Amino acid sequence: MIPKTLRSTGITTKSIYSKGWIRSKSAVAVSTPPNTLYTTTPIFYVNANPHLGHLYSMLLCDTRNRWEKLNPRAKTFFTTGTDEHGLKIQTVAEKQNISPKDLTDKVSQNFKVLATDLDIDYDRFIRTTDQDHVKAVQFFWELMQEKGYLYEGSHSGWYSVSDETFYPETQIEPIEGNPGKMRSKETKSEVVYQQESNYFFKLSAFQDRLIEYLETNPDFIIPKTKYTQLLNELKEGPIGDLSVSRPSSRLTWGIPVPNDPSQRIYVWFDALINYITSCGFPNSFIRDKETGLFKSGNAWPATHVIGKDIIRFHCIYWPIFLMAAGIELPEKVVVHSHWLSDGFKMSKSLGNVVDPQATAAYYGQDSLRFFLMEYSNIESDCNYREDQFHFTRETIIGKFANLITRCGGSAFNIEKSVEYAKSGKYEQIDELIGKYSIKTDIEEVKLARDKLEMTANSLYSTMNSHIVQFDQSKAIGEWWSLVERANELFQTAQPWLYTKALKDVDLNAEDREALLTLQLYYTYLAAESSRIACILINPIMPKLSTMLLDRLNVDPTRRNADFAAIGSDLSYGHGANEKTHKIPIVRIPMRETNL
CATH class of the missing domain: 1.10.730.10 (Isoleucyl-tRNA Synthetase; Domain 1)
Known part of the structure; x- marks a missing residue:
């Protein structure tokens, strides 16, 4: 018998059983009750080692999640993980002469080790190669297709391999000192002009609706400066439709488009869905037969914590995807800024990169956690x-x-x-x-x-x-x-x-x-x-x-x-003054470093 949650979705073009929407016993089990504080880091791209910025996102979520747990009646759910598909991974794997899956299996562990070393207490570490996520993405794709929000077309524009995205003319600029070279204004990544055939999502159909939502919910994006910046960008002009697939001839390492092996699903369309995969999509989302809207019986909606360089994906694309699906939008999106080293952007060439794990190993995890939170400023x-x-x-x-x-x-x-x-x-x-x-x-x-x-x-x-x-x-x-x-x-x-x-x-x-x-x-x-x-x-x-x-x-x-008040606990103190206690944290000299 097909579960009610799946029967009500209206997906009738394919056999649910043949597509494998029913999870096997070996799949990741998810149990996330409603009325839960659900916090998420971005899922981190595994083309490089973890850095201080990754840790910062993790810590903002972890400390918020742990704080909520101080209320013994609170329910919380916290996810982090890795984004493992895309051309960058495919290219690195080819250079190392290994499969992309072997590469991601190895590199994703680096982020788990970072979380362990810094005592990040997550509930799920999601990988976009997890089978329940792959199925959720394909389910979401077929839902968009059924609703008529996907169409085929050819596309040309300025593409950033590093960012895995096309940028409009208004979002690019020349690279100084490199005639003919262009880059993204936001991320400073180089872009090249490309033309290809793929699937498009009708992003433009939701622009006015998103503007209205943001104006009605001014606390959806914090801090306020980021909210104002994004709202102004949406009002400047049409955002255009979004290319949501790539030709398999160019990109092999991605989730296949259902019923079209010539295309792979765009890495951001894939990655963003992780936030609902983690709390049980589609199984734990019930779709109303009359309205077509999904009702969450789990931890959703989430509070997303992201870096300022991925605000467009999380505050334009993702809300619109959810609107199209009929799923409630996130609770809020917290946009944080970056970490510099002695006032400069960290780079290997400058020799000022701070290794979070080496730093924690020398000074202790709690000292580093405290410093990064005490000097935390999401706005700048x-x-x-x-x-x-x-x-x-x-x-x-x-x-x-x-x-x-x-x-x-x-x-x-x-x-x-x-x-x-x-x-x-x-x-x-x-x-x-x-x-x-x-x-x-x-x-x-x-x-x-x-x-x-x-x-x-x-x-x-x-x-x-x-x-x-x-x-x-x-x-x-x-x-x-x-x-x-x-x-x-x-x-x-x-x-x-x-x-x-x-x-x-x-x-x-x-x-x-x-x-x-x-x-x-x-x-x-x-x-x-x-x-x-x-x-x-x-x-x-x-x-x-x-x-x-x-x-x-x-x-x-x-x-x-x-x-947490004077006189609220009158049952402690036994043995507190014994001489056998060791000093919990000792003074050490400042580390010798080039920073």
């Missing part, structure tokens, strides 16, 4: 500087890790400080501060305490307002404010003075208990600040924060947003 190009990175790592050690090391020292007792909070012994703390403070300005201590509590208790909400907009940099800035205020209070209140005073054997019981309560109170606030800071920086630095939470002996089930 970011700048990698080795000295700045090293300074950031030193600051993490000196301000954040050291806070836990200090209150976790042998002079203090975090477990007992938490027990005192649980038993209500801090309820009259202001009275004790006024009567028993040692060598400190009482009002200064109270002010530092009040600022700390206010920051700690509002931090999740404050950081969340930035991270949902993919502004990790501002979120980290807010996080630093908690760490700094916790250090400020510890330095102002000087709890070590109470430890020293408690050694006085002549203290009476009342004074001893008062001094001990104050010492434990300041220890408690430092520990609480550390605990909350660890929970909320976990999406950025998962390994280090987990090690520090382990040191505090925080229950794994209490490491989420429900416990």
